[in-house]
Amino acid sequence: MTQEELIKDILKVPVETQTIEFKRLIGLDQNEGVKTMRSEMKSQSLYPPIFWTYPNLQDAVKVILLNEKIVSEWEKINFYLEKNRYITNEEARKITGIVQRDKMTQILKSWVRHGLLIQIIPSSGYVKGTKYRLPGMTELKN
Numbered sequence: 001m002t003q004e005e006l007i008k009d010i011l012k013v014p015v016e017t018q019t020i021e022f023k024r025l026i027g028l029d030q031n032e033g034v035k036t037m038r039s040e041m042k043s044q045s046l047y048p049p050i051f052w053t054y055p056n057l058q059d060a061v062k063v064i065l066l067n068e069k070i071v072s073e074w075e076k077i078n079f080y081l082e083k084n085r086y087i088t089n090e091e092a093r094k095i096t097g098i099v100q101r102d103k104m105t106q107i108l109k110s111w112v113r114h115g116l117l118i119q120i121i122p123s124s125g126y127v128k129g130t131k132y133r134l135p136g137m138t139e140l141k142n
Helices: 003-011 015-028 032-043 073-083 089-096 101-113
Strands: 050-052 062-064 118-120 130-134
Touching: 003 130, 073 089, 089 101, 101 118, 101 130
Parallel strands: none
Antiparallel strands: 050 062, 118 130
């Protein structure tokens, strides 16, 4: 039976049964549509879908698809550094939402290795005093 024939057949069936047949038709009983939507949006670096349902909507589901790229951690840090000369690990964690200090340190060091940032270690060697700047910016002398 073709998809068109199946749809015509469904329309002859009582409403209670149509839902079951419709799910069988497109695989919604396995959540394939939602999984596909999420994976496609993720592969395109888009924000994930937003689902609105009860209590906001009665007997309905509203799916919101934002056609916007997710702002990466680097874009957030770069934007901050265009307005401010330096950034510390603590400031970077606040901006990116990354909670773990060690994870942020790894990311910052990776950007230093790739030439995106310059690491400035204080003369005292105090690790928490380490700051970072964009390569094109000159360092201020105290």
